[in-house]
Amino acid sequence: MTAVQTPETWQPKDYASDQEVRWCPGCGDYAILKAVQRTLADIQADPANTVFVSGIGCAARFPYYMATYGFHGIHGRAPALATGVKLANPDLDVWVISGDGDALSIGGNHLLHVLRRNVDLQMLLFNNEIYGLTKGQYSPTSHAGTTSPSTPTGSLEAPVNACAYALGCGARFVARSVDTLQKDLPRVLERAQAHRGASFVEILQNCIVYNNGVFGHFTDKTVQAEAQVHVVHGEPLIFGTNRDKGLRFNPARIAIEVIELGPDGEGTDEVIVHDETNLRLAQMLAALEPPMPVAMGVLYCNPADRYDRLVHDQVRAMRADKGLADGEQPAIDALIKSGHTWTIGDA
């Protein structure tokens, strides 16, 4: 880039860098890249004010393909780098791009803390349930029994549910979508971007080389409508090709169950109305797995104070407490001459 671009209207292509995209042909990351560029155009994001930060993995190459500021960091630590960026400049719009190994294995600790602190950024986790860049080992989201080069006779570990983990970490915004949901994904990303505080979005992403079709039983077009429930705040949790099924709360089992609705919608009054501010409901929705419908959309959104602002509020408060005017720099001499001082004379 050699001159400041200021088109009247930013198009998705304006957010693409001049670098050749080098994911495998057919990788779900292409679709996510497209959805993110679409989202930025939809909100007319200023590239100069937008920063993509990543760790290591296939997903982590993402910043190189964006015509914004970008920082490709080290494995698992993108949330920490991004926290530093926001500490230095809370006005920047920061997106963290991560994968299941990066965010939930080596970087699980940083994910916990960036969510709990509620740093104002978007944390996108591309979950393909496999280590792609290192050639196909099982990941912390792989289902038990996954055969891979490192587990030729099947993996032995229970997987972590990314959205449930995020809620457990205290995230104030948790959403889920799929790489192929090109209509829904930009809407979810737009909500995440608009949310002040840490927004966690799990994007189920197909690794065509090492884990092809792992989500097919609920993401294929033919089964999607029956196998997913798309949650919308204030609307009943209804799904199915004919929108003839609903989710009901069973108090005796303390669980969500599926009910069939009548041809004229009989039973709809028993269906849970989605309340995205309800943490308990979000936790139950996040945990739904086949044969229950998998919940998509904004599961939880309940804003709270954001760390990066609070930090600067404290700085401002301390400055006010010291009687400093806007932009006034306290004297260094006052600092170094503080405490008990004494003078040695020339004598």
Place this chain on the structure above:
Amino acid sequence: MDSSPLVQGDPSRRELEHAVVRFAGDSGDGMQLTGSQFTLATALAGNDLSTFPDFPAEIRAPAGTTAGVSAFQIHFGAREIHTAGDELDVLVAMNPAALKVNLEEVKRGGLIVLDTGAFTAKNLEKAGYDSDPRHDGTLDAYRPVEIDMSRHTLEAVRPHGLSKKEGLRCKNMWALGLICWMFGRDRTATEHWLQSKFAGKPQLAGANVAALRAGEAFGETAEIPTGTATYSVPRARIAPGLYRNVTGTEACAYGLVAGARLAGLPVSFCSYPITPASQLLHELARLKHYNVTTFQAEDEIAACCAAIGASYAGSLGVTASSGPGIALKTEAIGLAIATELPLVVVNAQRAGPSTGMPTKTEQSDLYQAVYGRNADAPLIVLAARSPADGFDTAIEAVRLATRYMVPVMLLTDGYIANASEPWRIPDFDDYAPFPARFHSEPADFAPYNRDPETLARPWAVPGTPGLAHRIGGLERQSGSGNVSYDARNHQDMTDIRARKVLKAAEAIPAQTVEVGETTGRLAVVGWGSTYGPITRATANLRRAGHAVSHIHLRHIWPLPANLGELLRGFDEIIVPEMNDGQLVTLLRDQFLVPATGVDKVTGKPFKIAEIEKAMRAHLEAETS
């Protein structure tokens, strides 16, 4: 060693050139407070001084055990004082464990003030004494002064209506009062401090002041056993100016703030608690109004990464730790080297490896600082020589990090971090600003273009229109910064990273000689906190007619451009270090000079006598 008259047993008040006093007791006995108050009184009396707080890793080890002994040592004198002192003239032992741990540091004939009230059978057993050291000959070589401080303290505070437990907590002030009397120190400043510390608790303020006064009165009213003297240590000939006491931690914190001001940058200080570096976080957290944000991260790695992210976004990113924490930050430091961002990494070194001895000092991270990363990953390494020197060294770290867009590791150690010394406060106007420049011109911008003079790349911070670009840990094409696996490019980029750091040698002062001539028989080369003992030992040997010189390095990497030539002007070179021989290897490697090491890794600073002994052994071997 010059022998102070204190050990000669004269009972009258005598004038001393210098003296070493150590207060020792349980970690809950308030020895650090006692020591710092005595330090203040001593500074106000015009002595030069140096202190050494020595405390256990356990916050509250079982009371009365040797593991829980906390001590504060102060060396003060009528001449320049560079060390906390080799041997104790006076030991104040508040219990048997404090006596046991510290006895071997006491000069033969030295004074040992004991609280006999604490010498119970139970406490003797806890300290591991089979018999009472007061009666079995253990103290024959010393002059014990046995006083039931516990009882005297309780009597003194009785009018203030404290419980016995609360009353005994004032014992440290009673001891302080006695030592103030012994050295003719004014207790007024301590009384003011007590009044303000216990402003909301007049009962405690009153009791502590009463204990302090009672200790002093006890000495004055000649209840003191025979053989105890009072002393005076005259004012030192100190350069005129405004002074304060400063710890290495405070000086580093002020230096970072001052350096950032000279660079025109806010500070983002990101760290994770670790002994002995945590104090820097505490200090800076109180200085937010100086455009400082502090971030206590979830771990060392996150702390370093957050500092890097902050630098990327236009702050001065600073992180701090000690050896094991620096090890964790290593990969991130490599990222800062690759992305060529300014970063200051403070390493308050401690005894290792692994957890080692967290509260004990060492200088064994020089290899880690200079070499300790994967691949060819050069950065700049500086070392502070004393607590007060932390100020200028931290400013230098900020200057070089921003000038060369490179991480700078600033080495201190557990001794420097905690110890204090009087500091002649500089005038901040005397420091030349070195404003950091953010790139803003989109024309011909590329993130890995270089300043021909410094080889630094432009600092283009997010938020700047027209400069959006991508950086990262993958090798980058020179200029464009695009990912590159090109063979020739990697060779070039590796060469540039090394050359850029070596170029810093052009912007640092030539190496000078601290004491002695620029050529001669023997050069003693040091770095970091060995400054004090080396300077004194060198001066002592020069007085004895030896052609010895002391050279002390602030710039460890790159080394000053004239250092090789300077070293070659000496017949022999010795390098005392609190490690197994690290700088000595670096010097031999860089200059092919016949340097030999003098190593000490006991967790304690060098004594002057130890360095003198090594120098003498070398001079004698050379002449034979």
